[in-house]
Amino acid sequence: MIDHNKLRILVEQLYSTVNELELMFPGRHFTPDGHMVGSLGECLVADAYNLELMPASNLGYDALTETGLKVEIKATQAKSVAFRSKPPHAIIIKIAPNGSFEEIYNGPGELIWNKFDGKRKPSNGQFQVSISKLRLLNQEVADSERVPRAI
Known part of the structure; x- marks a missing residue:
């Protein structure tokens, strides 16, 4: 069983450490990214949606x-996320420094994948979609098509 409060506190501590390092070394960035953000996002979403x-x-x-239902989880701190293939369902979040997150998109992967229809796959094999476009797409998702939050 996941300790929801401890998870939030640990994420908050991580971002606090990042802030301290950036204050200690002005001009240097210690932003968590890559696998760390992806894994944090997966854990936060799995906990919040009981996945x-x-x-x-x-x-x-x-x-x-x-x-x-198979769910692809994407977490970001940037302005976009990348997809290699069409997910059955997608939950995309933006992680906040206090250990919480904002749900950007929660719906069928097909709505996202349709945005790439007719486009040539980029050389890195990943289509990029902006957070602002995902927010707009999220408005098209019926409540019945969303994975409900458990907490």
Whole structure:
């Protein structure tokens, strides 16, 4: 069982440490990124939506709902996220320094993937979609198509 409060506190401590390092070394950035942000996002979302996490780097999805829906989880601190393939369902969040997060998108992966229709796959194999476009897409998702939050 996940200790929800401890998870939030640990994430908050991580960002506090980042802030301290940036104050200690002006002009240097210690922003968590890459795998760390992805893993933090997966854990925060799995906890908040009561999802079962799959092993790291699972192909095509990161977690399952209680009903077996496959969910791709994306976390960011930037202005976009990347997709290699169409996820069955996607939950995309922006992590806040206090250990909370903002839900950017929660809905069918097809709505996102349709934005890439007819476009040539980039050389790195990843399509980028902006947070602002995802927020707009999120407004098109019916409540019945969202994974409900547990906490």
